[in-house]
Amino acid sequence: xxxxxxxxxxxxxxxxxxxxxxxxxxxxxxxxxxxxxxxxxxxxxxxxxxxxxxxxxxxxxxxxxxxxxxxxxxxxxxxxxxxxxxxxxxxxxxxxxxxxxxxxxxxxxxxxxxxxxxxxxxxxxxxxxxxxxxxxxxxxxxxxxxxxxxxxxxxxxxxxxxxxxxxxxxxxxxxxxxxxxxxxxxxxxxxxxxxxxxxxxxxxxxxxxxxxxxxxxxxxxxxxxxxxxxxxxxxxxxxxxxxxxxxxxxxxxxxxxxxxxxxxxxxxxxxxxxxxxxxxxxxxxxxxxxxxxxxxxxxxxxxxxxxxxxxxxxxxxxxxxxxxxxxxxxxxxxxxxxxxxxxxxxxxxxxxxxxxxxxxxxxxxxxxxxxxxxxxxxxxxxxxxxxxxxxxxxxxxxxxxxxxxxxxxxxxxxxxxxxxxxxxxxxxxxxxxxxxxxxxxxxxxxxxxxxxxxxxxxx
Amino acid sequence: xxxxxxxxxxxxxxxxxxxxxxxxxxxxxxxxxxxxxxxxxxxxxxxxxxxxxxxxxxxxxxxxxxxxxxxxxxxxxxxxxxxxxxxxxxxxxxxxxxxxxxxxxxxxxxxxxxxxxxxxxxxxxxxxxxxxxxxxxxxxxxxxxxxxxxxxxxxxxxxxxxxxxxxxxxxxxxxxxxxxxxxxxxxxxxxxxxxxxxxxxxxxxxxxxxxxxxxxxxxxxxxxxxxxxxxxxxxxxxxxxxxxxxxxxxxxxxxxxxxxxxxxxxxxxxxxxxxxxxxxxxxxxxxxxxxxxxxxxxxxxxxxxxxxxxxxxxxxxxxxxxxxxxxxxxxxxxxxxxxxxxxxxxxxxxxxxxxxxxxxxxxxxxxxxxxxxxxxxxxxxxxxxxxxxxxxxxxxxxxxxxxxxxxxxxxxxxxxxxxxxxxxxxxxxxxxxxxxxxxxxxxxxxxxxxxxxxxxxxx
Numbered sequence: 001x002x003x004x005x006x007x008x009x010x011x012x013x014x015x016x017x018x019x020x021x022x023x024x025x026x027x028x029x030x031x032x033x034x035x036x037x038x039x040x041x042x043x044x045x046x047x048x049x050x051x052x053x054x055x056x057x058x059x060x061x062x063x064x065x066x067x068x069x070x071x072x073x074x075x076x077x078x079x080x081x082x083x084x085x086x087x088x089x090x091x092x093x094x095x096x097x098x099x100x101x102x103x104x105x106x107x108x109x110x111x112x113x114x115x116x117x118x119x120x121x122x123x124x125x126x127x128x129x130x131x132x133x134x135x136x137x138x139x140x141x142x143x144x145x146x147x148x149x150x151x152x153x154x155x156x157x158x159x160x161x162x163x164x165x166x167x168x169x170x171x172x173x174x175x176x177x178x179x180x181x182x183x184x185x186x187x188x189x190x191x192x193x194x195x196x197x198x199x200x201x202x203x204x205x206x207x208x209x210x211x212x213x214x215x216x217x218x219x220x221x222x223x224x225x226x227x228x229x230x231x232x233x234x235x236x237x238x239x240x241x242x243x244x245x246x247x248x249x250x251x252x253x254x255x256x257x258x259x260x261x262x263x264x265x266x267x268x269x270x271x272x273x274x275x276x277x278x279x280x281x282x283x284x285x286x287x288x289x290x291x292x293x294x295x296x297x298x299x300x301x302x303x304x305x306x307x308x309x310x311x312x313x314x315x316x317x318x319x320x321x322x323x324x325x326x327x328x329x330x331x332x333x334x335x336x337x338x339x340x341x342x343x344x345x346x347x348x349x350x351x352x353x354x355x356x357x358x359x360x361x362x363x364x365x366x367x368x369x370x371x372x373x374x375x376x377x378x379x380x381x382x383x384x385x386x387x388x389x390x391x392x393x394x395x396x397x398x399x400x401x402x403x404x405x406x407x408x409x410x411x412x413x414x415x416x417x418x419x420x421x422x423x424x425x426x427x428x429x430x431x432x433x434x435x436x437x438x439x440x441x442x443x444x445x446x447x448x449x450x451x452x453x454x455x456x457x458x459x
Numbered sequence: 460x461x462x463x464x465x466x467x468x469x470x471x472x473x474x475x476x477x478x479x480x481x482x483x484x485x486x487x488x489x490x491x492x493x494x495x496x497x498x499x500x501x502x503x504x505x506x507x508x509x510x511x512x513x514x515x516x517x518x519x520x521x522x523x524x525x526x527x528x529x530x531x532x533x534x535x536x537x538x539x540x541x542x543x544x545x546x547x548x549x550x551x552x553x554x555x556x557x558x559x560x561x562x563x564x565x566x567x568x569x570x571x572x573x574x575x576x577x578x579x580x581x582x583x584x585x586x587x588x589x590x591x592x593x594x595x596x597x598x599x600x601x602x603x604x605x606x607x608x609x610x611x612x613x614x615x616x617x618x619x620x621x622x623x624x625x626x627x628x629x630x631x632x633x634x635x636x637x638x639x640x641x642x643x644x645x646x647x648x649x650x651x652x653x654x655x656x657x658x659x660x661x662x663x664x665x666x667x668x669x670x671x672x673x674x675x676x677x678x679x680x681x682x683x684x685x686x687x688x689x690x691x692x693x694x695x696x697x698x699x700x701x702x703x704x705x706x707x708x709x710x711x712x713x714x715x716x717x718x719x720x721x722x723x724x725x726x727x728x729x730x731x732x733x734x735x736x737x738x739x740x741x742x743x744x745x746x747x748x749x750x751x752x753x754x755x756x757x758x759x760x761x762x763x764x765x766x767x768x769x770x771x772x773x774x775x776x777x778x779x780x781x782x783x784x785x786x787x788x789x790x791x792x793x794x795x796x797x798x799x800x801x802x803x804x805x806x807x808x809x810x811x812x813x814x815x816x817x818x819x820x821x822x823x824x825x826x827x828x829x830x831x832x833x834x835x836x837x838x839x840x841x842x843x844x845x846x847x848x849x850x851x852x853x854x855x856x857x858x859x860x861x862x863x864x865x866x867x868x869x870x871x872x873x874x875x876x877x878x879x880x881x882x883x884x885x886x887x888x889x890x891x892x893x894x895x896x897x898x899x900x901x902x903x904x905x906x907x908x909x910x911x912x913x914x915x916x917x918x
Contacts, residue, residue: 005641006619008612010652012640013676021671023661030657055619068644074652114661121655125615126622153467156584157771159621160465160514163585179467185527193469193533196580198489198778201791202482202573212480217472227793302771311765312616319657332660334686
């Protein structure tokens with residue numbers, strides 16, 4: 001399976017027209033970024049970079065692809081023959097997977113000829129928009145869960161392949177496990193599961209169902225206790241399993257009130273180590289409300305995998321710089337764009353003071369860092385206050401991913417995912433957000449583009 | 460590729476426990492339905508049935524699947540060997556793809572042994588929830604467009620494989636074409652495309668870009684006119700192409716105002732047959748607002764493919780009837796469920812008067828239809844008014860899809876999709892909703908479960 005048809009038709013017709021006009025081989029810089037965060041979001045989490053690298057590696061036009069394209073009549077034979085030779089040969093730099101992003105953060109930069117780089121637009125955006133949408137809300141959920149393990153169990157609410165990527169994005173931001181077997185198989189994510197109402201209903205009595213489950217799956221299993229009457233169910237389960245009963249799951253009703261009653265009941269029956277897992281239309285707000293309830297974990301589905309009301313961060317893939325007929329590189333942009341998104345490849349750093357993030361620096365080009373540092377120093381010197389300079393550092397956010405079309409590292413998918421999980425945890429710690437602040441707020445740090453602006457924040 | 464791992468772990472552990480308890484072969488009836496429509500939605504559109512049939516056909520556990528499952532340690536060797544033989548052998552009846560649904564409509568009924576039928580839950584729900592979410596909002600968009608052609612172009616905002624299914628669902632509900640090449644290749648959906656800002660920006664001047672596009676792609680192409688100044692762009696394009704210029708695309712700004720100006724300008728330049736296509740964050744509400752603007756088509760992306768704020772219709776897969784230890788079938792349901800979803804496989808009909816839909820009949824079992832008709836007749840006779848009885852009819856909504864695990868028809872994917880497109884158009888016409896009523900409203904018809912209730916509606 002190639003990935004080349006996961007693409008909008010116009011990418012190919014633009015390549016054809018540019019080739020015929022002699023501009024297809026002009027050097028270009030494309031950047032992926034979003035203009036803003038959704039209302040109430042303090043940050044976004046970049047996810048999907050690992051999958052983007054896989055999609056680029058598979059971006060070839062095979063016989064079946066070309067046969068289909070020929071049949072559309074939209075492209076000339078010469079173009080089709082040229083596409084047969086397509087390989088991505090450019091450079092890709094980007095934020096590490098799991099890294100946080102803010103408005104205008106250049107999360108991916110693609111450099112190559114126009115025809116080589118423009119073709120990747122659709123599939124790159126599909127992957128980054130989807131995966132980052134899930135990761136961005138998932139990070140809020142694990143924060144609200146305050147260390148209580150979260151199970152991803154939303155696969156049934158989304159496209160069956162998106163479900164796999166969603167489980168991956170959830171694991172990236174700290175989910176403990178997934179119910180999705182394909183995600184377990186592809187990415188070695190731990191899988192977990194409980195039992196459904198259908199299982200209880202299959203048996204003549206609830207007691208028969210619990211006995212069957214506990215006999216087969218062992219006492220450490222999780223039984224679902226809200227099919228009929230919760231108290232009766234818990235007494236029945238403990239009677240059969242004894243105090244070694246692993247966990248009970250609540251899927252409906254007033255979870256706060258029930259959790260307290262349930263804990264008391266379990267304790268009174270001697271099942272003091274039996275855990276209580278809550279499920280049922282949970283999101284970061286509900287998890288936050290449940291912080292004081294005696295719960296031991298959450299199963300989270302729909303709101304996670306559908307991006308919590310913001311399914312895509314609005315990533316765009318924009319041409320920001322290209323070679324002109326004079327052979328020189330020129331920044332370019334739509335007339336209506338504002339300065340922050342107009343032209344030129346950008347470098348990005350997180351400005352840290354004492355290990356805490358204070359600003360997202362987005363500078364027009366690597367060469368500008370020295371200038372930024374001079375401006376910043378000058379502004380701080382002239383100001384009335386200044387931070388402990390020795391505590392200030394710039395953490396580079398962009399890393400090379402592909403150079404000349406070749407991967408910079410050869411991490412396999414599960415290892416990449418673990419590295420991203422660590423990156424997310426470390427970058428989130430730099431923000432210093434406490435779960436007690438609640439899920440919503442303005443962007444946690446400002447995006448700044450020059451030294452004086454940074455000095456105002458630090459001063 | 461099998462589809463068997465697109466499944467939650469608990470489906471397999473439940474099968475294992477049921478097998479060990481001797482209940483795995485009890486006959487079961489599962490139904491897929493949703494309890495309610497999202498706020499403001501008059502109806503939902505069922506989509507994905509064709510893909511469900513493909514997924515069931517591929518639901519096998521191959522060596523790689525079993526190797527992974529063995530590695531999880533979650534299942535016993537005997538269970539794994541048993542799964543190797545898994546084939547779905549039951550019956551599936553359901554609403555035709557493209558059919559409308561309402562609260563509690565039994566859109567799919569799966570009958571088989573517990574172990575045979577329960578395993579399909581996750582993948583069936585993934586497909587129907589995703590595809591129906593897109594189709595349900597897409598139908599509102601094509602209605603609001605009042606016959607102006609709509610292009611699906613949202614692939615970059617969703618998971619790359621979900622993008623293909625979304626294009627399919629959009630075509631089902633009357634979209635004219637898609638930008639997504641993979642959807643074109645898999646389902647023979649017409650593909651369409653224009654040009655991007657990056658193409659214009661690649662050239663030294665906009666005139667160079669237009670000349671390149673028109674020379675390569677012909678005068679019938681669609682040029683993007685809002686990279687710099689719209690009026691200048693249109694004059695340039697018409698100067699190069701003459702009155703045969705196919706279309707211009709507007710992607711930003713005040714579309715209503717611009718469309719009027721643009722039409723006047725094109726007409727004044729003699730380009731009276733050049734079409735105007737609008738794109739840019741459109742949804743059914745925006746399209747409705749643009750009804751009086753001189754536009755000739757819409758390109759619709761994000762809001763379509765993400766389900767317009769309601770990404771999944773909330774379909775559930777519930778055990779409603781099963782064999783007990785007495786060998787008889789018994790209706791079953793959670794204690795907390797209301798009557799409408801409690802127990803027993805259901806038959807469904809659309810009640811039509813003079814070809815117009817008046818109610819969704821959901822009756823507990825085929826045998827109840829005669830009783831319904833008696834009740835209805837008796838109630839109408841005793842009432843003060845009655846409809847023209849000769850004009851009243853019951854259209855059966857459920858059709859056999861798989862019998863004994865075998866497909867009832869052998870339609871290929873593109874033919875199935877065309878049949879669904881016709882079904883959608885015909886069922887929507889039965890509702891008699893005018894675009895002038897606007898997108899939102901209560902459920903277009905009530906769901907009724909007995910004759911007296913139906914008589915009250917007709918009386």
